[in-house]
Amino acid sequence: xxxxxxEIPETTSLEVLIINGPFNVTGRGQTESRAxxxxxxPKTAGEETPCAKKILAQLARRAFRRPVTDADxxxxxxxxxxxxxxxxxxxxxxxxLEAMLVAPDFLLRVETDPPRAAAGTVYRxxxxxxxxxxxxxxxxxxxxxxxxxxxxRGRLTSPxxxxxxxxxxxxxxxAQAFVxxxxxxWLHLRNLDTITPDPEVFPGFDESLRLAFRRETELFFESIxxxxxxVLELLDADxxxxxxxxxxxxxxxxxxxxxxRRVNLDEKQRALRGGLLGQGSILTVxxxxxxxxxxxxxxxxxxxxxxxxxxxxxxDVPDLKPKGQDGRLLSMREQLDLHRANAICASCHAxxxxxxxALENYDGIGKWRNKDAGLPIDASGxxxxxxxxxxxxxxKQILLQKHRDEFVATVTxxxxxxxxxxxxxxxxxxxxxxxxxxxxKENYRLPALISAVITSKPFQMRRTPTL
Numbered sequence: 195x196x197x198x199x200x201e202i203p204e205t206t207s208l209e210v211l212i213i214n215g216p217f218n219v220t221g222r223g224q225t226e227s228r229a230x231x232x233x234x235x236p237k238t239a240g241e242e243t244p245c246a247k248k249i250l251a252q253l254a255r256r257a258f259r260r261p262v263t264d265a266d267x268x269x270x271x272x273x274x275x276x277x278x279x280x281x282x283x284x285x286x287x288x289x290x291l292e293a294m295l296v297a298p299d300f301l302l303r304v305e306t307d308p309p310r311a312a313a314g315t316v317y318r319x320x321x322x323x324x325x326x327x328x329x330x331x332x333x334x335x336x337x338x339x340x341x342x343x344x345x346x347r348g349r350l351t352s353p354x355x356x357x358x359x360x361x362x363x364x365x366x367x368x369a370q371a372f373v374x375x376x377x378x379x380w381l382h383l384r385n386l387d388t389i390t391p392d393p394e395v396f397p398g399f400d401e402s403l404r405l406a407f408r409r410e411t412e413l414f415f416e417s418i419x420x421x422x423x424x425v426l427e428l429l430d431a432d433x434x435x436x437x438x439x440x441x442x443x444x445x446x447x448x449x450x451x452x453x454x455r456r457v458n459l460d461e462k463q464r465a466l467r468g469g470l471l472g473q474g475s476i477l478t479v480x481x482x483x484x485x486x487x488x489x490x491x492x493x494x495x496x497x498x499x500x501x502x503x504x505x506x507x508x509x510d511v512p513d514l515k516p517k518g519q520d521g522r523l524l525s526m527r528e529q530l531d532l533h534r535a536n537a538i539c540a541s542c543h544a545x546x547x548x549x550x551x552a553l554e555n556y557d558g559i560g561k562w563r564n565k566d567a568g569l570p571i572d573a574s575g576x577x578x579x580x581x582x583x584x585x586x587x588x589x590k591q592i593l594l595q596k597h598r599d600e601f602v603a604t605v606t607x608x609x610x611x612x613x614x615x616x617x618x619x620x621x622x623x624x625x626x627x628x629x630x631x632x633x634x635k636e637n638y639r640l641p642a643l644i645s646a647v648i649t650s651k652p653f654q655m656r657r658t659p660t661l
Contacts, residue, residue, distance in 0.1 A: 222284060231287065242283055246274045250290055258299040259337055260322045261346055270294055303330065307658045314660045321345040323656075328648060331613045332363045334371035353649075360645050364419065373416045380498060380608045381415075381470070383408055385479045392484040396559050398443070403559070406440040407475040409454055414473070417456075424637045425605045426598065429499075430469040430590045433458050443474065443561060465587035466562060471495075471553065472586060474560030481558035492550030500597060501604035504545055525567040548575030552589040602630055602638050609647050625650050 222228070233249060236242040250270045254262045270290045277289025294300060305323050308315070319327065325345035329337040337345065341359055349355045363369060378384040386408050391399045413435035418427060436457045441449035444467055449457060459468055470476050480491040497503040554571050557563050564571060574584040581596060583589045593601060606629050611618055618626075629646040636642040647653055 231291075232284075236283060242278070242286075243271075243275075246278075246283070246286060246290070247271055249287060250274065250294070253291070254294060255342070256336055256339075257294050258297070259303075259326045259342065260299075266299075303327075305656055307656075311658045313658055315658045316655055317658070318655050321348050321350040324350050324654060327613070327653060328359065328363065331648070332360075332372050332644075333366070333368040334375050335368065356649070357645065360648055361641075364641055364644065369419070370416070373412055373419065376609070376612050377412060377415045379612060381411065381476065382479045382494070382498070383411060383475055386475055389478055390483055391478070391481075391559055395484045396557070398561070399559050402439055403443060403474070404478075406437060406443075406454075407473070407478060407560070409437075410435050410440060411470070411473050411475040413454060414470075418640050422639050422641050425602065425640050425643065426594060426638060428470050428605075429594055429601065430464070431459075432464050432468060434467055434473070440474070443559075445562060469590055471590060472556075472560075477553065477556045477560035478558065480553075484558070486554060486556070486558050488547050488550030488554065490550070491553045492546030492548070495549050496546060498608075499593065499604060500600045501607060502545075502600070523567045525569045525571075545578055548577060549589065551575045552583060552586050555585065599630070603627075605638075606630060606643060606647070609643060610650070610652065613647050613653055622652060625652055 231249065231253065233252060234245040236245040247267060251262055251267050254266050254270060258266065270293055273293040274286040274290040276286075278286030298304070303323075303326050305319065308317055311317065322342075322345045325337045325341050328350075329335060329341060341363070344350055344355060344359065350359070386404055389404070393399070414431070415428070417423065417433075417435075418425065433456055435454045436444070436446060436449050437452050437454045438450050439452070441447070441457070446457065446459075446463060446467070449455070466472055476494070477491075480494045481487050482490075493504055552573055552575055554566065554573050555562055555564065573586070574582065575589075576582045577592070579596075581592055583592055603626055606626050607618055610622065610626070610629075629643065629650060630638075632646050633639070633642045
């Protein structure tokens with residue numbers, strides 16, 4: 195059959211796709227994935243079982259992320275034989291693969307404690323366990339043949355080899371999974387999929403804009419990683435990634451077509467759109483469907499950039515009142531002034547609201563505005579330490595100058611949490627400080643932070659359960 199390749203722009207919403215053919219199929223065909231599975235092809239009935247055993251041994255080594263023995267392969271071979279009795283050779287392999295994909299050694303990352311180790315014993319992971327941690331951290335997937343072979347030979351314990359593998363894994367296209375998954379978790383980009391702005395309030399929002407929001411932030415975060423840049427540039431950068439749809443939304447001229455490209459920002463554009471705080475993805479996930487949320491935006495900054503989340507709200511918090519007693523539509527600042535009259539609410543809002551007001555010039559989908567409810571927007575505020583600011587541009591500079599350490603510590607904590615797959619405890623604090631000290635001389639470049647997380651004791655070591 196003749197196959198014609200075509201590409202659909204990422205911001206295009208595809209509703210219907212119809213594929214015809216191929217017709218008159220006489221066999222299973224040959225694809226790249228089949229070639230990786232069927233590394234041998236039996237020509238006689240006598241060759242089938244040895245070939246099946248070879249195929250299953252190779253696949254089990256990758257799936258279980260360790261060398262395999264007959265004890266691993268023989269149960270899979272039994273499933274192969276059961277499938278072969280009711281079908282052909284391919285059916286047998288399929289049945290064995292189905293069993294392999296539900297095996298605990300595939301579904302779980304098994305880390306075995308040393309024999310007779312006392313409860314609470316701290317020990318170093320073996321090379322195979324370290325290889326799995328490394329590949330799942332950076333690729334969200336299995337170790338490849340090179341990493342697995344090095345682990346089998348015990349070479350990942352070499353600092354030089356480990357650093358080479360870290361760099362290789364980061365340079366590989368599969369590291370895109372780190373960008374999408376870590377970025378989605380830390381920055382709440384995953385929430386974009388469930389955000390549904392009110393079409394009457396925000397008629398300019400559509401699916402292409404939603405996809406563009408996420409794509410901009412992922413490309414921006416990826417550039418920090420691929421170009422060995424400092425995480426401080428996440429707060430303020432002189433470039434971003436835009437296509438025509440997003441550029442028009444931001445009011446940036448000279449960008450045409452659906453393709454995303456790197457756009458250098460002039461001084462004024464940088465003040466408005468440089469860094470995460472000016473990106474539509476962040477501004478949209480921290481808003482309500484019909485309005486902005488000073489509280490959610492302030493909380494997002496405290497939690498995700500400064501590592502100082504506010505306490506949870508008390509029960510039965512009253513809703514904001516959109517109108518005054520005279521029936522006039524109130525601005526967001528006026529509504530929150532009334533809300534803070536409640537002493538119970540005032541304590542938490544004193545921390546969140548001033549930070550959130552810095553972003554009030556951006557509406558609920560990140561578009562710039564100068565008025566709210568017919569009144570000029572007041573984007574000024576004061577931090578708990580007494581530092582005053584006016585608008586997002588000044589807030590960014592305060593974060594970079596006065597709260598730089600808090601931001602870097604928060605990024606490090608988020609990275610370590612993602613890498614370990616567990617929440618951090620008080621005893622992890624010295625590790626965070628050590629990572630920051632080690633990477634300060636490199637200006638906290640993202641690859642350096644990742645490397646320091648991987649070489650840290652929590653990543654490379656494990657504790658036996660305590661009773």
